Amino acid sequence: MKGKIFLIIVILLWAGVLYKSGFLSPKPKFPLKVKIVQARSSLKVLDEPYKIKRSKIIKIDKLYFPERNYLYHYLYGNLKFYKNFLMFIETEFEMLKSQKITFYINSDDGFRLKIDGKKVCEYIKDRPFGKTVCDITLKKGLHKMSLKYFQGYGKLGLVGIYEINGKKYYIGENSKYIKFYENN
């Protein structure tokens, strides 16, 4: 009996390791593609014209850049962007059934969220870390999400959350309502 239990534990351990390593996971682990662009001049509103000084592309699992003096993601640490930069975040997701979804976008400074090319919500000026809430009803099936964000100066941060049926998840996190797919 003890031998059987031991074997089961080891098999579960194998499953855990394969899952963590991405072998058993049916969905991609880092569905959000983030392009970070450093502008040459200062940015005061979201759509201010700019020239690119440098840019970086990273992939992340969830939209969580906490409020700091520098751009930080736990997967990457300090990303070394401090002021006058933009982020272009793209992903694809599947609604497993048609329903209403609420987005909570906490940002410092502004942002614009689009789904399938249509604006869902925005805050185009600079602000301290603040929340914008917006609702949309989406049909079952695949959708494209894009989010443009800008940071002028001072503190910064961007945290995106979605809520369905009273349950909240970070944008990028799968739930029983939404599956995110890797965006190439």
Added chain:
Amino acid sequence: MLQNIYKLFISSFILLTAGYFVYFKNYNYPQKPFWDENYHIASAYKYLNNIFFLEPHPPLGKLLIALGEKILHPNDKVNTEYFLKTDYIKKFPKNFKFDGVRFIPALAGWFNVVLFFLILYFLTDKIFFSFLGSFLYLFDNALIVHSRAAMLESIQIFFILISILIFVYMYKKNKLTYFNYILLGILISLAVMVKLNSLIIILLYIPLIYKEFLNKNSISQIILKLITSVISFLIIVLLIFKIHFLLTKNIVDNRIYHLNKNEISLFKDNKLNLMKEIKIYFRYIKIYEKGVPKYNPCKKNENGSLVLTWPLMDKTINYRWHKINEKTQYLYLIGNPIVWLCGLVAVILSLAMVISRFVYSLPVKKEKFEYIFIFTVLYVSYMIAVLQIERVMYLYHYFIPLIFSLILFNLQIEYIFEDEINNKDLYFWSGYVLLILLVIFCWWWFSPFTYYEYMNMTEFNQRNWFEFWHLKGIY
């Protein structure tokens, strides 16, 4: 008996062959320094050129690093004069080769595999079981990284493992001779002379004394044996310090390491006696330690970590990286998570067992429990001791208790599944072989961090299992 020796030989040979590929092959790669190599290579070169220096670690490890350089001498034509005028080599000459300085640590790391196997065999008397159990040491990525570097840990572990091996041999014997005690004293002393935290294995004397009492030996005889052991310990300490000071006779660049004027004059005239020299060494450690920072979690890029979180591998250290286009090479201090998990589980089970034995009088298999008790006490004592240290500590300071925990894991498995092991239970053995395969799989999965291989960000993130590891990708 003969068949057993044959099996032991074959098992050791297989482990050594595997160990060659895991620990020794291409040990000189990358030909770039990382972590404390910048300090230890500077020290080794001072030995090779008879330049005076003091450094907080005892001399033996650095002497052996210097020995490797002396044997292979790959840098005869490289200008290394600058190494003699600094304690930390900021920039290595372009054509500097690390083959020599990493030779002895890599060799020690490699041979440790067999020592670990022999310890398990001495403890369990089961060859195949011990053979598989030694894969936990063989495939731990953190131990491998440090063994393939001009650092002290693999040499330290080498002497610790031999000390444990001799201890187990002694503990099993009925009559302990003076020679046994002298040998143990010498081996413990060698370990301590590499790194002072090896002092924890001095606790191995306690079960031996207990055993002597059980054998009804007279107190005077026991004390005499202990004194013999202590004397052999001290002789080695004095001898190694003597070698250190004999090899470091010249002061350059007025690098006097806090010697006062009187001491400098005595030093130059060769009139400092050994005791005075050792006193100077310990005084230097005291001054040096005052300058070592404390752990500061708020510090940007803090590499130090909290003692109590080490068993969870918190926190890993990025020793070196190099980025080309979308891919980055990493040399990371990160262990094999399955190996560390086995160690942690073993410690939890052992603590539960020891507490239950003494608090609830849990009936136990006596001889097996004794070893579990001994290694649990060693583990706990080490952790309590390092908790008292105020300076910043790093994850590799967990290597010694990790070794104890891996021994405990094998003891626990043997204890829990004794019948299944002896009856060749198919389920147990399938599970155990699968576990060892998982250890090998995880070693391979995390090997890019160990062997400085390229990964893109996705590959990096696939290995970033837990936030508390603090792995940080270079993008």
